[in-house]
Amino acid sequence: MPDRLDELLAVMPADPCPEDLTVRIQARLTYMRWRSRRIRRVLHFMLVGVSVVGMWLILPRVETFLTALPDLSLAAVEEWLNALARSPGEALLNLSGVIITWISELASALEIEIVLALGILTASALYGIITLLSNGASRKEAMA
Amino acid sequence: MSVSRGREYDQDELVLKAQAGDAGAFDRLVEIYTPRLYQVVRRFASDRGEAEAIVQETWLRAWRALPRTVKDRPMGPWLVRIAVNVTRDIWRKKKPLDFADTGGEEDFLQDERPGPEERMSQKEALESLVRGVERLRPEYRMVIALRYDAVLSYQEIASALNLPVNTVRTHLHRAKNTLRNWLETNDA
Numbered sequence: 001m002p003d004r005l006d007e008l009l010a011v012m013p014a015d016p017c018p019e020d021l022t023v024r025i026q027a028r029l030t031y032m033r034w035r036s037r038r039i040r041r042v043l044h045f046m047l048v049g050v051s052v053v054g055m056w057l058i059l060p061r062v063e064t065f066l067t068a069l070p071d072l073s074l075a076a077v078e079e080w081l082n083a084l085a086r087s088p089g090e091a092l093l094n095l096s097g098v099i100i101t102w103i104s105e106l107a108s109a110l111e112i113e114i115v116l117a118l119g120i121l122t123a124s125a126l127y128g129i130i131t132l133l134s135n136g137a138s139r140k141e142a143m144a
Numbered sequence: 145m146s147v148s149r150g151r152e153y154d155q156d157e158l159v160l161k162a163q164a165g166d167a168g169a170f171d172r173l174v175e176i177y178t179p180r181l182y183q184v185v186r187r188f189a190s191d192r193g194e195a196e197a198i199v200q201e202t203w204l205r206a207w208r209a210l211p212r213t214v215k216d217r218p219m220g221p222w223l224v225r226i227a228v229n230v231t232r233d234i235w236r237k238k239k240p241l242d243f244a245d246t247g248g249e250e251d252f253l254q255d256e257r258p259g260p261e262e263r264m265s266q267k268e269a270l271e272s273l274v275r276g277v278e279r280l281r282p283e284y285r286m287v288i289a290l291r292y293d294a295v296l297s298y299q300e301i302a303s304a305l306n307l308p309v310n311t312v313r314t315h316l317h318r319a320k321n322t323l324r325n326w327l328e329t330n331d332a
Contacts, residue, residue: 005320008266008273009292017182021196025178025203026171032204033167 051124057117159219163210170210174203177223185227187289188282198234202227224294225304228286235282269327276326284319291316 084091155176161169182199189195205226213222277288290301302309 005324006292008269009288009320009323012187012270012274012277012292014183014293015186015192015195017179018192018196021182021199022175022178025174025200028200029167029171029174029203029207032207 047124047127050120054117054120054124057113058121061111061114155219159210163213165211170207173219177219178203180220181223181227184224184289184293185231187277187293188231188285190282194234198227198230201230205230220294221296221300221304224290224296228290228304231286272327272330273323276323276330279326280319280322284315284322287312287315288319 080091080095083094155173158169158173158176162173178199181202182195185198185202186192186195189198202223206223209226277285280288286305287301290296290304291298296304298309298312301307302312305312307315
């Protein structure tokens with residue numbers, strides 16, 4: 001049960017809030033928002049630049065990847081399916097041989113620039129996805 | 145920080161807008177809550193400068209945390225909780241808070257006779273009480289501020305201070321006993 005001391009404590013005089021405190025807080029918040037927007041913009045600009053570099057590195061080498069690809073025409077697939085029906089073991093052995101040859105050709109074509117370009121593009125794509133997801137989640141939470 | 149129900153509806157809308165990134169709505173919340181928040185913080189802060197620093201940092205943290213916060217809780221206790229964390233961080237650099245359940249020389253059995261607060265006039269008692277609260281241990285000042293200035297429940301205080309409810313009760317009991325003792329000395 002509240003006693004006299006409780007009553008007194010509940011009505012204790014308090015220091016008034018300085019008049020300009022709210023304005024100062026709002027000014028700091030404005031500066032903080034401006035700074036974080038600027039940092040985000042710089043980061044986006046850098047990522048776009050880095051992605052362009054990545055594309056510039058990888059585009060001339062796309063042909064190498066395409067020539068290294070095994071023949072995936074309809075006729076070749078049909079022929080392989082026939083072979084699978086005739087002799088499954090031999091067909092699977094041939095397929096694994098083709099895959100190994102493709103991987104080794106791809107590996108030999110992987111120069112340091114391509115590895116770098118792939119890394120850059122993957123990082124940019126991941127950042128983009130994370131940004132999109134976190135923005136979406138924030139909006140969803142706010143509207144819930 | 146109690147507010148009337150009608151205003152709370154408007155504030156819920158402001159909170160939702162602020163969560164969606166509306167800076168204007170958040171600035172309006174700053175205008176609404178800062179005066180009361182300052183008074184709560186000032187009660188346990190060492191001085192005006194520290195109270196202002198705590199309130200400012202509280203709002204900066206609130207702005208960063210708001211989009212991730214599920215706002216089914218009232219804004220006032222949430223802000224007080226952030227302010228308590230900010231204060232703990234500031235005080236940790238000076239001297240850590242000690243909420244350990246230790247009795248002190250101020251802990252004595254409650255006297256059944258009318259206390260000094262009954263005999264003194266309201267004005268005298270309040271003036272003396274304010275000075276008494278200023279002299280309390282920081283941990284006690286904090287529970288007094290949360291209970292009587294922020295008007296938080298025991299459960300809310302326990303949650304803000306990360307303490308069991310019974311420890312909060314003990315601290316409040318001891319703080320009040322210390323204050324009775326102080327008023328007694330002053331009355332004499």
